[in-house]
Amino acid sequence: MNSFNATTSQQAAKAPKAACPNDHRLDAFMELETEVLDLMNMSAITSDIVLDFFSQPEAREGKYVVFRISEDFRDRLCFAVANVSNRADALATNYMTAFCGEVRS
Numbered sequence: 001m002n003s004f005n006a007t008t009s010q011q012a013a014k015a016p017k018a019a020c021p022n023d024h025r026l027d028a029f030m031e032l033e034t035e036v037l038d039l040m041n042m043s044a045i046t047s048d049i050v051l052d053f054f055s056q057p058e059a060r061e062g063k064y065v066v067f068r069i070s071e072d073f074r075d076r077l078c079f080a081v082a083n084v085s086n087r088a089d090a091l092a093t094n095y096m097t098a099f100c101g102e103v104r105s
Contacts, residue, residue, distance in 0.1 A: 029098050032091065039087040046080040053077070 053073070057065040069077075 032094055032098055035087070035091050035094060039084065039091055042080065042087055043084050046077075046084050049077055049080055 053067070053069070058068045059066040
């Protein structure tokens with residue numbers, strides 16, 4: 001274990017527990033598993049779309065690279081990026097909710 005991890009672990013052990021109403025954090029965090037996996041899958045899909053598209057430029061004009069994108073592809077790309085962003089925001093919110101022991105319905 002490096003010194004950073006040892007120090008961090010020691011500090012965490014000494015730190016007072018957060019003032020949360022319930023101590024059901026493990027169950028709450030386990031509920032986040034689906035959201036984490038969904039976010040990971042959607043980010044992989046988005047990454048594949050972007051990397052595949054940008055690896056095949058239409059042309060080069062000086063220092064610029066030209067890409068032609070269909071309206072359908074643009075819509076799918078915008079959806080994928082927005083979806084990942086929304087999922088990440090929801091996960092952050094739900095993480096903080098779970099940390100304080102609040103049960104989601």
